[in-house]
Amino acid sequence: MMQVYDRVVTTGGILTLVWLTIVVAFALGTLSALDGIRSRIMIRAGLRLDRLLSRDILDHALRMTRGGRAPQVMRDFDTVRQAFSGPPAIALMDMPWVPIYVLVAFLLHWILGVAVIVGALVLLGITILNERATRDATKAATRTLSQSYGEQERLVAQAELVRSQGMREALVARHVERRATGLGLTSSHQFASGQYSSIAKFWRMFLQSAALGLGAYLAVEREISSGAIIAASVLMGRALQPIELLVGAWKPMTDAREALSNLVELYTGAPRTKAFPLPAPAGRIEARGLTLWGPKGAPPILANVGVEGGPGELIGITGPSGAGKSTLMRVLVGAVAPDSGEIRVDGSELRDWDPETLAGHIGYLPQDCALLPGTVAENIARFALARGDDPEAVNRKVIAAATAAGVHTLVTQLPEGYNHVVGWGGEGLSYGQRQRVALARALYGDPAILLLDEPNAALDAEGEAALIAAIGKARARGATVLVAAHRVAVLAAATKLLVLVGGRVQHWGPAEEVRQRLQIRAPEPRLAEVKASNG
Numbered sequence: 453m454m455q456v457y458d459r460v461v462t463t464g465g466i467l468t469l470v471w472l473t474i475v476v477a478f479a480l481g482t483l484s485a486l487d488g489i490r491s492r493i494m495i496r497a498g499l500r501l502d503r504l505l506s507r508d509i510l511d512h513a514l515r516m517t518r519g520g521r522a523p524q525v526m527r528d529f530d531t532v533r534q535a536f537s538g539p540p541a542i543a544l545m546d547m548p549w550v551p552i553y554v555l556v557a558f559l560l561h562w563i564l565g566v567a568v569i570v571g572a573l574v575l576l577g578i579t580i581l582n583e584r585a586t587r588d589a590t591k592a593a594t595r596t597l598s599q600s601y602g603e604q605e606r607l608v609a610q611a612e613l614v615r616s617q618g619m620r621e622a623l624v625a626r627h628v629e630r631r632a633t634g635l636g637l638t639s640s641h642q643f644a645s646g647q648y649s650s651i652a653k654f655w656r657m658f659l660q661s662a663a664l665g666l667g668a669y670l671a672v673e674r675e676i677s678s679g680a681i682i683a684a685s686v687l688m689g690r691a692l693q694p695i696e697l698l699v700g701a702w703k704p705m706t707d708a709r710e711a712l713s714n715l716v717e718l719y720t721g722a723p724r725t726k727a728f729p730l731p732a733p734a735g736r737i738e739a740r741g742l743t744l745w746g747p748k749g750a751p752p753i754l755a756n757v758g759v760e761g762g763p764g765e766l767i768g769i770t771g772p773s774g775a776g777k778s779t780l781m782r783v784l785v786g787a788v789a790p791d792s793g794e795i796r797v798d799g800s801e802l803r804d805w806d807p808e809t810l811a812g813h814i815g816y817l818p819q820d821c822a823l824l825p826g827t828v829a830e831n832i833a834r835f836a837l838a839r840g841d842d843p844e845a846v847n848r849k850v851i852a853a854a855t856a857a858g859v860h861t862l863v864t865q866l867p868e869g870y871n872h873v874v875g876w877g878g879e880g881l882s883y884g885q886r887q888r889v890a891l892a893r894a895l896y897g898d899p900a901i902l903l904l905d906e907p908n909a910a911l912d913a914e915g916e917a918a919l920i921a922a923i924g925k926a927r928a929r930g931a932t933v934l935v936a937a938h939r940v941a942v943l944a945a946a947t948k949l950l951v952l953v954g955g956r957v958q959h960w961g962p963a964e965e966v967r968q969r970l971q972i973r974a975p976e977p978r979l980a981e982v983k984a985s986n987g
């Protein structure tokens with residue numbers, strides 16, 4: 453434009469104008485082609501980042517032994533990834549050009565240079581004020597909203613119960629309120645951010661016109677050529693654009709920073725595992741001084757609990773509802789890290805084992821069964837095919853486990869047999885069937901240690917007989933079996949008994965001794981009472 457004024461307008465050279473047009477068209481074409489290539493590269497970089505990290509991040513999230521934000525890590529990762537391949541990154545990339553524009557402005561005239569610097573500093577100031585003003589609101593808004601999304605998903609999943617118990621209106625009202633809080637926080641920070649954006653825009657446009665005026669003044673004073681007037685205005689715009697872009701990209705940038713810190717937390721919070729090539733365990737398990745604190749101010753869920761057993765033994769864990777039986781099971785299986793105490797398998801501390809390897813030697817049946825979406829066979833095989841295990845061996849082990857659990861006939865009677873598809877939690881099966889399939893999963897691969905949490909809770913007489921037979925067979929092949937149960941039928945054959953009350957050991961020792969003590973001491977819960985309490 454400077455050339456248009458200086459060469460064309462003053463001399464009336466039309467040919468020069470044509471040439472200038474061609475040159476400008478070529479330059480602009482190159483610019484947009486480069487822009488296009490850049491955004492393609494950024495998108496590809498984003499995809500590559502996903503390939504490199506997503507597996508590892510999900511893996512870490514599943515290793516977490518303390519809840520935290522594990523369920524949201526992939527969303528966090530996507531936020532970071534999008535920032536890396538979207539407007540925030542582009543805004544940052546354009547930043548290094550600012551000094552060059554400033555330099556060119558100085559070459560035109562020092563006053564123009566100073567004007568550009570002042571303009572840029574003011575714009576940066578606005579950006580920083582924006583960040584200050586919205587930082588906390590952004591954090592709170594993101595937290596509240598993502599909580600509200602999670603809640604809503606779970607609410608819809610329970611629609612059946614909600615409808616049948618007349619909780620629809622109440623829960624909708626409660627949820628809407630919470631959602632409104634989240635949205636309120638978001639919009640207040642959007643308002644603030646929008647305000648700063650428009651101030652920034654105003655400032656840039658004003659400066660551009662001011663630069664025009666300044667240029668005109670300098671031209672009148674014969675300090676610069678008349679073409680340089682336009683150049684000054686364009687330079688001002690160009691120099692400030694990346695900064696304005698940065699102001700606009702502030703929200704995704706702060707989101708990404710928040711998300712990134714969550715991911716970093718995930719990596720520092722996850723237990724470090726030194727993969728230790730230990731031989732297959734015989735099944736001796738010893739736990740000492742296990743303590744697990746509940747929420748602040750509450751008494752511990754487990755207080756100095758110990759238990760131990762070896763191959764062939766059946767350890768019964770009993771006690772009233774809320775005594776901590778399930779929690780003890782989860783700690784023993786390594787799913788939850790205790791606050792203190794130690795667990796040894798065959799003499800080696802739990803954390804010395806590679807978790808995935810050790811898990812192959814442990815059969816765990818959680819209280820809620822927790823079947824995952826997939827076929828019955830996949831569930832029993834712990835999804836081993838997706839890991840790349842040999843299909844024939846997997847099939848053989850699935851049938852063996854189902855037979856050991858006494859569930860083979862039951863499965864073959866399902867419409868699709870082993871290929872019967874179940875949903876989250878085991879939807880599509882009755883509770884008894886879920887529990888029996890989950891027992892087969894626990895028995896998959898003949899694990900050396902079996903931890904069964906209320907394995908008979910949903911079983912009929914036939915199922916309970918199958919369970920007792922399965923426990924007997926597992927012990928006969930040398931497995932260590934721990935069973936938590938308040939219904940003591942399955943504990944009849946126990947070699948040792950642990951009675952928990954309120955997270956503390958009330959009795960521990962050989963089954964006969966504990967039974968006698970329970971009968972003699974009057975004030976303490978008798979086994980019969982323990983049996984009567986439901987939980």
Ligand SMILES: Nc1ncnc2c1ncn2[C@@H]1O[C@H](COP(=O)(O)OP(=O)(O)O)[C@@H](O)[C@H]1O
Pocket residue numbers: 746747753771772773774775776777778779780987
């Ligand atoms: N994730 C958790 N966070 C906080 N408290 C928990 C959690 N899980 C269980 N508890 C508490 O721990 C206690 C023991 O629960 P649990 O082990 O399920 O008992 P049991 O299996 O013997 O019925 C209960 O009082 C319960 O409130």
Ligand SMILES: [Mg+2]
Pocket residue numbers: 777778779819905906987
């Ligand atoms: Mg329980």
